Amino acid sequence: MATSTSTGRIRSLMNRRSFLTAAAGAAVSAPAILRHSRAYAETPKLRIGHVSPRTGPLAGFAEADDHILAGISKAYSGGIDNNGRAWAVEIISKDSQSNPNRAAEVSSELILNDEVDIIVAASTPDTVNPVSDQAEVNGTPCITTDCPWQPYFFGRNGVPDTGFQSTYHFFWGLEDVIASFLALWQHEGVAKKVGGLFPNDADGNAWGDAERGFPKPLAQAGFSLTDPGRYQPLSDNFTAQISAFKAAGVEVVTGNMIPPDFANFWSQAGQQGFKPKIVTIGKALLFPSVIASLGDRGVGLTSEIWWTPSHPFKSSLTGESARQLAEGYSSATGRPWTQPIGFKHALFEVVADVVKRAADLEDSEALVEAIRATSVDTIVGSVDWSKGPVKNVTKTPLVAGQWQKQGDKVDLVVTTNANAPQIPVGGELQLLS
Amino acid sequence: MEWVNAIVQGILIGGLYALFAAGLSLIFGVMRLVNIAHGDMIVAAAYVALVVVQATGLHPLASAVIVVPLMAALGYAMQRLLLNPTIGKDLLSPLLVTFGISVILQNGLLVAFTADSHRLAAGSIETASIQVAPGLALGVLPLVMFAASVLIIFGLELIFYRTSLGRAFRATSDDPEIAQLMKLDRNHVFGMAMALSAAIVAIAGIFLAIRTNFDPSAGPARLIFGFEAVIIGGLGNLWGTLAGGIALGVAQAIGAQISPGWQILAGHLVFFLVLAVRPRGLFPRMD
Numbered sequence: 013m014a015t016s017t018s019t020g021r022i023r024s025l026m027n028r029r030s031f032l033t034a035a036a037g038a039a040v041s042a043p044a045i046l047r048h049s050r051a052y053a054e055t056p057k058l059r060i061g062h063v064s065p066r067t068g069p070l071a072g073f074a075e076a077d078d079h080i081l082a083g084i085s086k087a088y089s090g091g092i093d094n095n096g097r098a099w100a101v102e103i104i105s106k107d108s109q110s111n112p113n114r115a116a117e118v119s120s121e122l123i124l125n126d127e128v129d130i131i132v133a134a135s136t137p138d139t140v141n142p143v144s145d146q147a148e149v150n151g152t153p154c155i156t157t158d159c160p161w162q163p164y165f166f167g168r169n170g171v172p173d174t175g176f177q178s179t180y181h182f183f184w185g186l187e188d189v190i191a192s193f194l195a196l197w198q199h200e201g202v203a204k205k206v207g208g209l210f211p212n213d214a215d216g217n218a219w220g221d222a223e224r225g226f227p228k229p230l231a232q233a234g235f236s237l238t239d240p241g242r243y244q245p246l247s248d249n250f251t252a253q254i255s256a257f258k259a260a261g262v263e264v265v266t267g268n269m270i271p272p273d274f275a276n277f278w279s280q281a282g283q284q285g286f287k288p289k290i291v292t293i294g295k296a297l298l299f300p301s302v303i304a305s306l307g308d309r310g311v312g313l314t315s316e317i318w319w320t321p322s323h324p325f326k327s328s329l330t331g332e333s334a335r336q337l338a339e340g341y342s343s344a345t346g347r348p349w350t351q352p353i354g355f356k357h358a359l360f361e362v363v364a365d366v367v368k369r370a371a372d373l374e375d376s377e378a379l380v381e382a383i384r385a386t387s388v389d390t391i392v393g394s395v396d397w398s399k400g401p402v403k404n405v406t407k408t409p410l411v412a413g414q415w416q417k418q419g420d421k422v423d424l425v426v427t428t429n430a431n432a433p434q435i436p437v438g439g440e441l442q443l444l445s
Numbered sequence: 446m447e448w449v450n451a452i453v454q455g456i457l458i459g460g461l462y463a464l465f466a467a468g469l470s471l472i473f474g475v476m477r478l479v480n481i482a483h484g485d486m487i488v489a490a491a492y493v494a495l496v497v498v499q500a501t502g503l504h505p506l507a508s509a510v511i512v513v514p515l516m517a518a519l520g521y522a523m524q525r526l527l528l529n530p531t532i533g534k535d536l537l538s539p540l541l542v543t544f545g546i547s548v549i550l551q552n553g554l555l556v557a558f559t560a561d562s563h564r565l566a567a568g569s570i571e572t573a574s575i576q577v578a579p580g581l582a583l584g585v586l587p588l589v590m591f592a593a594s595v596l597i598i599f600g601l602e603l604i605f606y607r608t609s610l611g612r613a614f615r616a617t618s619d620d621p622e623i624a625q626l627m628k629l630d631r632n633h634v635f636g637m638a639m640a641l642s643a644a645i646v647a648i649a650g651i652f653l654a655i656r657t658n659f660d661p662s663a664g665p666a667r668l669i670f671g672f673e674a675v676i677i678g679g680l681g682n683l684w685g686t687l688a689g690g691i692a693l694g695v696a697q698a699i700g701a702q703i704s705p706g707w708q709i710l711a712g713h714l715v716f717f718l719v720l721a722v723r724p725r726g727l728f729p730r731m732d
Contacts, residue, residue: 068555071555072561075559075560243701247705248694249694253705259447272562272658272660276656276657284582285582301563305564309572
């Protein structure tokens with residue numbers, strides 16, 4: 013409670029300060045605008061602000077930033093055509109340090125000092141929400157991704173019918189996770205008994221919520237759910253949960269955990285003789301580095317899948333296929349592909365598409381209008397805000413799959429596409445025990 | 446049986462907390478310094494172990510042969526170069542220095558190792574267990590950790606009360622000025638205390654790395670339980686620190702058995718209760 017009030021206070025202070033800076037900035041820069049507008053310059057320049065958690069606990073989401081931005085800058089280097097004129101594009105990228113207050117601060121800098129025309133952001137509510145809030149207050153066009161839409165929309169007090177003015181988002185939602193997981197668990201030989209590990213944080217509370225989370229759809233699909241209650245993240249002991257799961261005969265374990273908590277639970281489960289047949293965990297099992305750290309016990313774990321190199325999509329900007337993008341990253345850095353790569357690329361595809369179509373790039377209203385009318389097939393699927401679950405939100409396909417051993421390395425394989433039939437299935441689910 | 450199991454597992458976790466706390470307790474006992482960077486030093490030791498294991502192919506537990514002396518040497522250097530110049534009448538300056546070390550360690554590790562989450566694979570020992578009774582299986586790894594923590598505290602007691610180094614520790618702790626009159630070099634004594642603390646930190650780091658995933662920002666969360674174990678057990682009493690760790694582990698296990706949301710809270714409540722009723726801890730040995 014105390015934290016949220018102080019954040020609120022910081023935010024309102026910030027708004028007041030940003031307003032003062034904006035007012036001062038406007039007063040000083042007004043004569044300059046009168047003298048020469050950039051539309052009359054030789055090659056007019058468009059500025060894009062980009063906020064991303066380069067450092068801190070969320071840094072894994074942004075590890076491909078340098079590679080993706082280099083590729084995007086190359087694609088933009090010839091300029092983007094708008095109404096018959098080529099516009100040079102400059103991307104200004106800032107680090108949120110995985111801190112929502114810092115994210116708000118750098119986005120306000122981007123909007124007020126760097127005077128960016130569009131602002132983009134990705135990776136978790138802690139980045140996406142503060143950036144979008146700053147953009148909304150200043151009327152700056154804003155596109156975000158890589159955060160389930162419920163925390164984005166309801167976390168910012170969105171009203172489904174009204175939506176937001178200038179901020180738009182594309183990703184999937186909790187309902188897609190639930191549908192994908194249920195499809196994954198429809199397997200003969202697995203009892204319909206699910207154990208839930210939901211932490212006491214924004215994600216855990218949403219997943220475990222009796223109304224909007226897992227409990228209701230699970231009951232409707234005939235699964236029983238053993239939910240011992242919300243645990244504190246970074247707990248050292250999961251004995252209570254393991255005993256409850258054993259007592260209930262749980263064969264499927266699900267939840268939304270951070271990697272250290274899952275690793276802890278998983279080794280304790282091994283020590284205490286708890287052997288579920290399917291383990292499907294959100295968040296913790298996204299990154300190959302985590303799976304590698306679990307060794308043999310990482311093989312066979314299942315997770316939601318937003319994007320893989322075998323998704324049948326290609327970039328509208330460079331024409332690269334999903335596989336080419338992922339392999340480009342792997343060969344340039346020597347690191348395995350990760351799911352955020354596709355979405356980071358798609359973010360700039362949407363920007364390029366919007367810039368091409370905008371009626372007047374000098375006018376932020378026109379840019380927002382162009383975002384609203386977007387209908388483009390990107391490397392992560394179709395982005396079209398006329399088809400959203402609520403205003404300002406559109407969804408990309410979500411499937412689920414398993415970390416399977418292929419040769420000497422472990423790769424993420426799509427095993428169910430019930431929720432998005434256009435994504436090809438790469439293999440069959442193998443039970444853990 | 447569920448409750449017995451919960452309490453036994455809680456006791457084993459308590460051993461881990463005591464391991465996190467022993468080095469902290471030692472430093473506080475000898476130089477009245479709360480080492481804020483203790484948790485980050487544990488994580489740094491985990492990374493050192495990671496590098497050693499990758500370079501030599503040793504089993505993580507065997508890597509202690511290299512990691513422990515290395516960390517001890519680093520601890521000695523850190524004390525002599527960074528902390529000793531600030532230690533004096535003012536308690537705040539060395540505290541702030543350890544705070545700075547904590548920030549530098551976290552960010553330095555991030556630059557060197559990225560934010561990737563790592564773990565040390567220890568093979569079959571990770572999930573091996575001994576079935577004591579139906580519904581009560583004791584993990585081999587938690588048992589090893591508990592035994593290590595008891596042995597370390599036993600060893601520290603021996604050093605403190607049976608060796609000349611221990612006499613120097615106690616003398617400096619009791620009255621640094623008189624100790625210096627007796628030709629004890631305070632700087633060296635403090636350096637040796639930090640070296641010993643860092644050696645224990647090395648073992649805690651190796652166990653942490655085998656037990657669960659760690660990343661550069663994992664340190665501070667480890668500091669809090671260690672700190673609570675020291676306070677519950679009583680300042681300056683090493684066996685008390687073990688008792689404090691076990692009290693914390695059991696309280697958390699009982700809390701979790703009632704509801705998982707109570708796990709961490711129950712530990713904090715016991716800590717609060719001890720502070721309220723016996724502010725100097727359960728078995729204080731120091732004024």
